[in-house]
Amino acid sequence: MARVFITxxxxxxxxxxxxxxxxxxxxxxxxxRNPQRGKEALAAAPGAESVVIGxxxxxxxxxxxxxxxxxxxxxxxxxxxxxVGYREPRRLETEDGLPHVFAVNTLxxxxxxxQIHKPKRLIYLxxxxxxxxxxxxxxxxxxxxxxxxxxxYSDTKLHDVLLAFAVARRWPDxxxxxxxxxWVATKMGGPGxxxxxxxxxxxxxxxxxxxxxxxxxxxxxxYHMRLRSPNPATTDVERQQALLDACQEFSGIALPN
Numbered sequence: 614m615a616r617v618f619i620t621x622x623x624x625x626x627x628x629x630x631x632x633x634x635x636x637x638x639x640x641x642x643x644x645x646r647n648p649q650r651g652k653e654a655l656a657a658a659p660g661a662e663s664v665v666i667g668x669x670x671x672x673x674x675x676x677x678x679x680x681x682x683x684x685x686x687x688x689x690x691x692x693x694x695x696x697v698g699y700r701e702p703r704r705l706e707t708e709d710g711l712p713h714v715f716a717v718n719t720l721x722x723x724x725x726x727x728q729i730h731k732p733k734r735l736i737y738l739x740x741x742x743x744x745x746x747x748x749x750x751x752x753x754x755x756x757x758x759x760x761x762x763x764x765x766y767s768d769t770k771l772h773d774v775l776l777a778f779a780v781a782r783r784w785p786d787x788x789x790x791x792x793x794x795x796w797v798a799t800k801m802g803g804p805g806x807x808x809x810x811x812x813x814x815x816x817x818x819x820x821x822x823x824x825x826x827x828x829x830x831x832x833x834x835x836y837h838m839r840l841r842s843p844n845p846a847t848t849d850v851e852r853q854q855a856l857l858d859a860c861q862e863f864s865g866i867a868l869p870n
Contacts, residue, residue: 615822616640616662616688618732620669620678620725621695623654626738626794629814630692630821635660639822642685644678644695669695669721670707672864679728690734690821693722693773699742699766704755711863712755714762718769719753723776723860727868735789736820737777739770739834739843743793746771748846750855753863772856774834774843779853781832783870788828791843792816792835812837 617634621627623645631641635658643664645651651664663685667678682688697717705713711720722737745767752758755765777791794813816838819828827838834843846852861867 614638614640615690616642616686617690617692617821618642618644618665618682618688618729619692619694620644620721622658623650624657625694626814626817627692627694628654628657630694630818631658631661633814633818634822637818637822642682642688670713670716672709672716672720672724675721675724676728676866679725682725682729687730688732690736691725691729691732692736692738692817692821693725694738694817695721696738696769697766699763701762701765704760704765709863710754712765714765714769715753715755718766719772719776719856720860720863722773723857723868724864724866726776726780727864727866731784731787731869733787734821735777735780735787736817737773737789737791738817739773739777739791739793740767741793741795741836742767743770743774743847744844746844746846748844748849748852750852750859753859771844771847774847775853775856776860777834778832778847779857780868782850782853783868785831788820788831790820790831790833790835791847792820793841795837 619627622631622643641661643654643661645654646668665681667674707716747768774791781789
């Protein structure tokens with residue numbers, strides 16, 4: 614039996630992953646961005662141990678989420694599931710002066726990785742759109758570029774793979790991997806999404822708790838429980854470090870060695 618924390622687990626793939634893990638007998642801690650959604654998350658995933666609250670678009674609240682998780686003790690796995698989509702029609706600025714999609718999809722998993730006591734396994738949800746991400750890592754705050762919502766999303770999903778691989782390199786005692794769940798019919802994906810919804814959450818569950826040797830690896834990218842080649846830029850150590858440096862500058866938080 615494993616203990617797993619899942620960000621963004623009040624609905625969508627995060628909720629489905631939590632429900633499956635509970636069904637399998639694992640101890641699950643949920644996350645929601647506000648108390649009302651926290652109540653909804655607990656109601657939808659009976660058997661969950663608890664829920665932590667915090668808006669991941671805020672650096673201060675993200676640090677608060679990490680504090681809440683650490684107060685609950687050690688975890689075997691953390692699934693970085695929370696994310697916002699590609700439909701933001703303009704640059705939505707957070708309280709920290711950052712684009713909303715970057716704050717939630719890139720900076721929050723970086724902060725949580727740096728601040729939560731190191732688990733045995735880390736899983737980062739990316740997207741097939743990461744292949745269209747800008748690997749130059751220029752203007753991460755979108756202050757100079759004209760806003761393009763889908764490009765901003767694609768960039769952050771590239772960042773998630775870079776982060777997973779950077780952590781795998783720096784923390785050899787942790788299994789750190791990224792995956793794409795496919796284009797599935799969640800609130801983010803839309804009702805016309807063609808991929809199998811059931812397959813959309815099984816890979817992260819498998820990576821979090823399975824004793825299958827294929828799941829006990831690090832620095833890999835998966836799609837439906839199979840290895841898949843990511844954007845080649847994600848394996849570039851200099852790009853990985855550049856993202857870590859940028860996230861440290863934005864957040865004031867260093868990733869421990």
